[in-house]
Amino acid sequence: MRALKLLALLPFVALLGGCDFVVLAPAGDVAAQQRDLVVISTVLMLLIVLPVMALTVFFAWRYRQSNTAVPYEPEWDHSTQLELVIWSAPLLIIVCLGALTWMGTHLLDPYRTLGRIDAGKAIESKDAPLNVEVVALDWKWLFIYPDYGVAAVNELAAPVDRPIRFRITASSVMNSFYIPALAGQIYAMPGMETKLHAVANEQGTFRGFSANYSGAGFSGMHFAFKSLSASDFDKWITNAKASSNMLGRSDYLQLERPSQNEPVRLYGSVDRDLYKAILNMCVETGKMCVSEMMAIDAKGGLGREGLNNTLPLTYDKYARRGAPLGNQPTFVAGICSIDELKDTPSREIFAPSDMTPLRGVGMKRPPFSPAHPSSTSLLFGQRSKSES
Template sequence: MRALKLLALLPFAALLGGCDFVVLAPAGDIAAQQRDLVVISTILMLIIVLPVMALTIFFAWRYRQSNTAAPYEPEWDHSTQLELVIWSAPLLIIICLGALTWMGTHLLDPYRSLGRIAADKPIESKDAPLNVEVVALDWKWLFIYPDYGVAAVNELAAPVDRPIRFRITASSVMNSFYIPALAGQIYAMPGMETKLHAVANKEGSFRGFSANYSGAGFSGMHFEFKSLSAGGFDKWVANAKASTNMLGRSDYLQLERPSQDDPVRLYGTVDRDLYKAILNMCVEPGKMCMSEMMAIDAKGGLG
């Protein structure tokens, strides 16, 4: 009988075998701090949940119909001591959760520049951030490295222990940029720019994807994040520079067209103003940029 029960549990074990616990074992300091928030919050809530569950079982057993030895007090309706416990414990936990949330919201603000590389490693003046411009396309990701003049489709690389400063936008519909091992997700929206600061603390290859449904090719809209040593990142940049692919405005308009399951592609040359044009939705020749429209509106319009 016991063997049959164990066999019945095997399908559930198989389902759990497909779980990825990267959120609880991240590779970056920001993701690690977010993990700590989740763990601490869960423990605080379990302080209430576990006793309630245990007491539910205890009362059901103690006051079952067959237990004639249990006291029967139909007139009992109040206990000051019990009321204090029932109200004070949740109140204290809510205060702790509120303080934790308030501090975490400010310290882990995605727009806030990093204050440290890791728990025991503060930011130094030599730790210049790596600038990466991210564009969510249908259905692929474009990463532009303005400081190096290269770009990549569906592949992101960064050196270990170097701050990364992402500037994020989209070409058509809203997406969500998410690398669980690196930092929390943040939305990518056309005509708007969001920002994210992060750092990778160990080498490896990690999965990134869109966490917001965006149409038919959504399931294939993922990429590889390569966390490399300084030398490995230099080699990656050199390999990108050696590519004969060019990413000008006309090339981008071809790339922007919806496509699914695109392979990794590197670009050795990138138009310097391409990201600015994408953000202002004026890559097409002759199209007025949003920034120009706003400047005209600020002056009272064309009339």
């Protein structure tokens, strides 16, 4: 009978074989510090949870009805010693958790530059960070290496013990960039940029994915993070540069289209301003960038002239992306950069004649009526002569 019970437990043991403890055994210093924060916080909370659970069982057993050897004191209601233990122990743990959380929040801020490679090695001036521009697409990841002029889809590579500086954005909906072995997750949002600093301390291939549901192809939105030696990383860059694929603005607009389970793809050359255009949501030719629009708004806006300052989209991913001012999907046309407008369809674009900030003039005083002088004066908090 006992053997049958053990056999019945085997399927549950097999299920545990699918568990991945990468969060508790990471390959990067940032993730290791986050692991320590989780472990210490859990241990501190167990200092209260475990004694409470043990004492619950102990009291139930000791003061059971059949145990007549224990004094029966139904009128007992206070003990100074117990009050001190009950309140002081949780208070001390809360203080420790608060201090730990405050330190972890600041020291592990994803926007904060790294101060060390690992626990025993500080960052030196010669340790220049690897810049990687990350774009969350539907449903794939684009990684741009601006220092090398290459890019990759669904594959990320970095050398061991070299700081990595990620700049992260998205093309449409919000996603979450997450490599458990490297660092914590951080959101990728369209028109906005988030940052993440991390470092890998072990060689290997680790899993990266989106931790925020983003649609039908979400389950396939993962990539491989390759932590390589310095020489192997140089080979990876050389291999990427040898690719005949080019990533310009028109190529990106094709890549941006929703697709699922995309294979790894390398690009030997990349438009140097592509990430900036993606971030400012103006990859389409002639489209006004968010930064340009903000500059115009800071000067008072385009006013009524801006209502006609739109152009049709040549490709609209979700049926109507842009300002709904006509029968066709439209977007606000750029007026700050002549180079961006040279290939736009011929159409008159209106610019404001006066760029000074708009200021309100207030409400005009209502007209004075001799028939009702008191009513007009009372609007302004004054008394009429008849009332005085």
